[in-house]
Amino acid sequence: xxxxxxxxxxxxxxxGNPLTVKCTYSVSGNPYLFWYVQYPNRxxxxxxxxITGDNLVKGSYGFEAEFNKSQTSFHLKKPSALVSDSALxxxxxxxxxxxxxxxxxxxTRLQVFP
Amino acid sequence: GAxxxxxxxxxxxxxGTSVKIECRSLDFQATTMFWYRQFPKxxxxxxxxxxxxxxxxxxxxxxxxxxxxxxxxxxxxxxxVTSAHPEDSSFYICSxxxxxxxxxxxxxxxxxxxxxxxx
Numbered sequence: 510x511x512x513x514x515x516x517x518x519x520x521x522x523x524x525g526n527p528l529t530v531k532c533t534y535s536v537s538g539n540p541y542l543f544w545y546v547q548y549p550n551r552x553x554x555x556x557x558x559x560i561t562g563d564n565l566v567k568g569s570y571g572f573e574a575e576f577n578k579s580q581t582s583f584h585l586k587k588p589s590a591l592v593s594d595s596a597l598x599x600x601x602x603x604x605x606x607x608x609x610x611x612x613x614x615x616x617t618r619l620q621v622f623p
Numbered sequence: 624g625a626x627x628x629x630x631x632x633x634x635x636x637x638x639g640t641s642v643k644i645e646c647r648s649l650d651f652q653a654t655t656m657f658w659y660r661q662f663p664k665x666x667x668x669x670x671x672x673x674x675x676x677x678x679x680x681x682x683x684x685x686x687x688x689x690x691x692x693x694x695x696x697x698x699x700x701x702x703x704v705t706s707a708h709p710e711d712s713s714f715y716i717c718s719x720x721x722x723x724x725x726x727x728x729x730x731x732x733x734x735x736x737x738x739x740x741x742x
Contacts, residue, residue, distance in 0.1 A: 541729065552629065552716050552733040553667075560729055599666065608672060608680070609720055610657055611731060615666045 511536040513602045515614035522590045523622050530585040530617045532574075532600030541603035542583045543611065544574055546596045553599065559583060570594070590621045625651045627719050629734025636707055636741055644702045644737045646717035653719035656700040657731075658692060661714040673700050707741040714738050 512535045522528045534540055541560050545553035557568025559576040567573045574585045585598060600614040626649040636642050646656060654675050659667040671687075673679040673694035681687045689711075691703040700719075704711050717734040 543731070545733070550633075550714070550736065550738060552627075552735040553718075555730065555732070558730060609655055610669055610672055611718070613666050 511540075511602055511605050511612060513600050513612055513614040515598075515600055515617045517617050518615075519618045519620060521620045521622065524592050525589050528587050528590040528594070528619065528621070530598050530600075530619060532583045532585065532614060533581050534583060534600075534602050535581065536602060536605055538605055540583075542574075542576065543601045543603075544568065544572070544583075544585050545599045545601065547599065547616075548596050556585070556598075590619075592621045592623055595619055595621045625649075625719070625721050625730075625732040627653075627717060627732045627734040629717055629737060631737055632735060633738040634740070636739070638708050638741055639706055641703055641705045642707055642739060644704075644715055644717070644739075646700050646702075646719070646734050648698045648719045648732070651719075651721055651732075652697040653700070653721070654697060655720040656694055657718040657720070658690075658700075658702050659716045659718065661716060661736075663714075667716060670702075704739065707739070709741045712739055712741045 514533045543558045544556040547553050556572050557566045559566050564576040572587050598617050601611040604610045628647045656673045658670045661667050670685045671679045671681045673692045675694050679692035694700040716736045718731045721730050
């Protein structure tokens with residue numbers, strides 16, 4: 510069965526430094542991968558996705574992610590973190606069955622310190 | 624871009640009463656909507672998938688008689704928590720599957736969530 514793993518519960522980074530939020534996946538076919546961000550008491554906001562095409566995907570708010578098939582990873586990155594990037598980040602993969610649902614990772618809390 | 628409007632944002636109700644949460648796709652047709660529940664500091668748990676005009680598909684362990692889902696039109700899905708109890712207190716989020724041709728248009732849009740507190 511497909512799954513998504515976010516190995517870090519929390520990532521701390523200083524403002525201005527690059528940040529990486531890790532995600533690995535397990536699917537049998539070609540993955541549809543997504544990153545979302547959630548601010549307190551809010552729904553999820555779409556950041557970026559990989560379905561096909563270039564392995565380096567650029568998304569909203571300066572975020573990007575690289576699809577690495579050999580390492581089955583889809584890490585989220587940003588060259589220079591902002592305090593306002595502090596939030597909860599979710600990686601997700603589309604279910605390969607006929608349900609079309611998303612399977613979420615456990616989430617990673619990003620804390621950017623001034 | 625696609626927008627899903629979810630209401631109410633928060634609701635407080637007494638034990639034993641029912642609460643209805645609405646999700647509307649504002650500028651697109653959502654044949655499929657997903658309902659999630661999120662506990663504090665945890666990930667999203669899929670409760671059910673609703674398809675317009677048909678019965679919802681519930682995930683294992685989710686009580687269909689307690690969490691009634693209706694998807695009567697291509698732009699509206701509702702979740703009714705019946706006979707609510709304090710343990711139903713949670714953050715509920717809906718998501719709509721966007722239709723489109725090709726990978727570029729494939730995606731999901733989430734509502735802003737509803738904080739339910741049962742007292």
